[in-house]
Amino acid sequence: DADVTQTPRNRITKTGKRIMLECSQTKGHDRMYWYRQDPGLGLRLIYYSFDVKDINKGEISDGYSVSRQAQAKFSLSLESAIPNQTALYFCATSNSLGAPRNEQFFGPGTRLTVL
Amino acid sequence: AQSVTQLGSHVSVSEGALVLLRCNYSSSVPPYLFWYVQYPNQGLQLLLKYTSAATLVKGINGFEAEFKKSETSFHLTKPSAHMSDAAEYFCAVSDSNTGKLIFGQGTTLQVKP
Numbered sequence: 001d002a003d004v005t006q007t008p009r010n011r012i013t014k015t016g017k018r019i020m021l022e023c024s025q026t027k028g029h030d031r032m033y034w035y036r037q038d039p040g041l042g043l044r045l046i047y048y049s050f051d052v053k054d055i056n057k058g059e060i061s062d063g064y065s066v067s068r069q070a071q072a073k074f075s076l077s078l079e080s081a082i083p084n085q086t087a088l089y090f091c092a093t094s095n096s097l098g099a100p101r102n103e104q105f106f107g108p109g110t111r112l113t114v115l
Numbered sequence: 116a117q118s119v120t121q122l123g124s125h126v127s128v129s130e131g132a133l134v135l136l137r138c139n140y141s142s143s144v145p146p147y148l149f150w151y152v153q154y155p156n157q158g159l160q161l162l163l164k165y166t167s168a169a170t171l172v173k174g175i176n177g178f179e180a181e182f183k184k185s186e187t188s189f190h191l192t193k194p195s196a197h198m199s200d201a202a203e204y205f206c207a208v209s210d211s212n213t214g215k216l217i218f219g220q221g222t223t224l225q226v227k228p
Contacts, residue, residue, distance in 0.1 A: 004158075031214070040124060042205060042218040043159075058215075090158060092216075099214035101147045101166040106158035 003027045004107035006091050012113045019078045021110050023091030030096050032074040033104065034058075034066060037088040046089075049074055050096060081114040088112075117142045117208045121219035129227050134178075134193040136222050138206030141187065147209040148189045149216065150180055154202045162204075165189060176200070201226045 004025045013019055023032065030051050035043040035058075045058030047066040055068055063085060067075045078085055088111050092104040122137040140146050147166050151159040163174025170182040180191045189206060206219040 033215070040220055042220045043216075044218075045215060048213075048215060092159075094214065096214070100209040100211055101164070102209075102214065103149055103161045103164055104216055106151075106160070108158045 004091060004093055004105055006089075006107040006110050008110060009108065010111045012115065013081055014115050015082055017081050017114075019081050019112065021076045021078075021089055021091075021112070023074045023076070023107055025072050025091075025093045025105075025107075027093055027095075027105060028071075029093040029105070030071060031094045031099070032068065033092040033094075034064075034074070034076045035090045035092065036060065036085075037090060037109075043090065046076065078112075078114075081112075083114045086112060086114045117146065117210060117217055119148075119206045119208050119217060119219040121204075121206050121222050123222055124220060125223045125225065127225040127227060128196045130198055131195050134191070134196045134200065134224065136191040136204050136206075136224065138180075138189045138191065138219060139187050140189060140206075140208050142208060142211070144211045146211075148180075148182065149207045149209070150174065150178070150189075150191050151205045151207065152202050153205065153221075159205065162191070196224075196226045198226050198228065200224060 033048045034046040049055045049068045065077045091107040094104045118141045149164045150162040163172045165182045173179045207216040
């Protein structure tokens, strides 16, 4: 079984709709992250959480919100989707013990299309 | 602020040829550096990381990278490309305070038969 899972894997929605992307992990890590990937721009950090009560904005948080329901679950919401939020979204996890030298572990991604 | 720059958004090599993917970093403190690979329709997978031990780091699938402080570089190499190496490769630096990863723009590797 995958250590970091994301649901849904693909989603097509319309402008103005509310969308939630979910991430779960079984690695026992305390840190979780949401990134978006756009061609030619690499991965950009949207939000990150170092534990259940510690949530922080990344470099491109406008238009997004998150919820850390438990140590293993971290959801990303688009309150009112717009076409330029069409992208590939990744969840990642890492262990705070030994950070910042620790790598992050990535989920398979969610491809979101906003029409 | 820390950053990485990947030189060349697309690299094309013939099967069996040397692979060289370039990454330069900017950091005011000793950096922790990573190379990730993304195969089509998959998430990112760690190839290797530099954490201030040996400057020549060996990773999975025959890849290696050398940390050169004088050149602020962390280039990824593989002596002989395989068709299965076709993918997108990302260089990243870890923020020294928070551990967040800062990614380069990515390099797409094409391997020709």
